[in-house]
Amino acid sequence: MKTMKTRTPRTAAALAAAVLTLLAAGCSGKAADGGSGGTGAGGVRTDKGVTDEVIRIGALTDMTGVYASLGKSVTQAQQLYVDRINEDGGICGRKLELTVRDHGYDAGRAIPAYTELQPRVVGFVQFLGSPFVSAVKERIDTRDKLLVLPQAWSAHLLGSRYVRTVGATYDVETVNAVDFLLKEKRIARGDRIGHVYFEGDYGENALEGSRYVAERAGLTLVEQKIKPTDEDMSAQVAAFKRAGVKAVVISAGPRQAASLAGVAAAGGLDVPVVGNNSAFAPQLLETQAGPALRKDYYVAASTLPIGSAEPGPARLAREYARAYPGDVLDNGVAAGWSAASAFGTALKKACEGKDLTREGVAEALLSLDAYDGGFGIRHDFSDPDLPSTRQSFILKPDAETEGGLKVHRPAAASEHARAFSFGE
Known part of the structure; x- marks a missing residue:
């Protein structure tokens, strides 16, 4: 079984102490483990979350709350995508690294988890839960300015260059x-x-x-x-x-x-x-x-089911079963992979433009107006005011x-x- 960087639930006191420490680090002006910015290997512009060796991506999920089954499937599928990319040589000469936090579908854990990881990643390939994404949307739009692909499809998330739904609202x-x-x-x-x-x-x-x-x-x-x-x-x-x-x-x-x-x-x-x-x-x-x-x-x-005989779902189902034997295959696997693939495609496009900054990655997604991840629907990310599909x-x-x-x-x-x- 593949290994993910996950964190088990802590006591409230321990979590609060960790968040305060990370907030202090963030206020110091350093991107803790996130890259110092400037121009890196290959002449590519970078800032938070990207070094010459690694592109760090975050995932905020639910593995212990009301959507525990969904969160587990989504996250493991995204780790599988990261593993496949890394086996193929990475993106822009850099390996992908997925860092996961379980918020248990609890705002008291979701918002601190976002605050902790935000300075250290180029973006979030998953943020499960519309209420939690909505709570930090203004901060993302005005200050953090990093790409977030939520496992949430509320139309109230539309209108942002950075928070982008993959599928119909x-x-x-x-x-x-x-x-x-x-x-x-x-x-x-x-x-x-x-x-x-x-x-x-x-x-x-x-x-x-x-x-x-x-x-x-x-x-x-x-x-x-x-x-x-x-x-x-x-x-x-x-x-x-x-x-x-x-x-x-x-x-x-x-x-x-x-x-x-x-x-x-x-x-x-x-x-x-x-x-x-x-x-x-x-x-x-x-x-x-x-x-x-x-x-x-x-x-x-907004995706073909994981049990479809079409090439995309069929290949994913085989690879997922090998990587996570005994785990249930469900549509969270398809949804998680689809979001990871869209994020990865944006990273590849940003690499072509030699701009792996947060703005560069967000701009790269905007350029995808006919994205087909192999799950039955083409997505248009060119207009932040609209969902990527109405199908x-x-x-x-x-x-x-x-x-x-x-x-x-x-x-x-x-x-x-x-x-x-x-x-x-």
């Missing part, structure tokens, strides 16, 4: 999900649909999408807001049953999705359920909710497929998604 993804139900004639004008959503950036941005498409398609939306700590969806299912909904959208985590599908099936609410990209994990198929998920549950996502695959749980998901509908941007306006 939650609102557009939800528009495509509801449009899928309309196209499949599972719902029609005049129907009521339910929406369970996390409070905060993720769920509330997805809700913007369902409100938008509901108004355009003549649907009535029944809203149910929950906290990430809520795992029993009995009350929400009861509310939907009373309202007579014909379908449900869920913008939450895998545990909430499993509870919703299982409770609905047990309670006689026989309607399709469609979730955003993080509302599924293949382990759910082995639970009591498995039959309900296999029957009428769907997932909207979504619709995936279906399948216990016989590696990773637990298969393509139900090819990637497409619905008419409603194409008409959607951002920033209004």
Whole structure:
């Protein structure tokens, strides 16, 4: 198994002491282990995070909280990408180095972890959690100015040269999900649909999408807001049953999705359920909710599933299984690799321009207007005010497929998604 530079949870006192020490180092004007700046090997301009030997990249993830399964898969896939690049000779004559911190989906750990790593890396190939990215976005835009590819797709992150989503934002993804139900004639004008959503950036941005498409398609939306700590969806299912909904959208985590599908099936609410990209994990198929998920549950996502036979996912699935034998293959592997590949492509482009400064890397990503990482969708990073795509695959749980998901509908941007306006 490959080794990652990870940190196990510490006591609050130890973490606070470490952060204070690193803050003091950052205020001294030195980039601790991050490179002194100027012109380095090969005549390439550098600053924080880059030396003549190493390009340091950060990852802020969740391996112990509500998205622990996703965070582990994303991070290991990104380490696998780093290993492959290094085996091929690195980038710009330098090896890549991935440094990981587990924040446990806790703002009290995520923000200090960002503060600790920021002076030492050229950028972040992962920052899991829209609320945490939003909390430091202004600082990134005005002071730190380094490329951050979050494992988060809130439209509230748009408008930044440095914080860039790889995939459709939650609102557009939800528009495509509801449009899928309309196209499949599972719902029609005049129907009521339910929406369970996390409070905060993720769920509330997805809700913007369902409100938008509901108004355009003549649907009535029944809203149910929950906290990430809520795992029993009995009350929400009861509310939907009373309202007579014909379908449900869920913008939450895998545990909430499993509870919703299982409770609905047990309670006689026989309607399709469609979730955003993080509302599924293949382990759910082995639970009591498995039959309900296999029957009428769907997932909207911006990558081919890891179980696809297409060359990109198939090769990644083989390499991941070799590197991490016994670990579950899920769509976090595809999402993590896709973000790492986009970041790596920006680094290669920056190297061609002999500018591996933070600004040089961010500018390099802006130049990618037809990026294809081999996972089914071309991405346009040229406009920070827009997501890199408006397309979504619709995936279906399948216990016989590696990773637990298969393509139900090819990637497409619905008419409603194409008409959607951002920033209004």
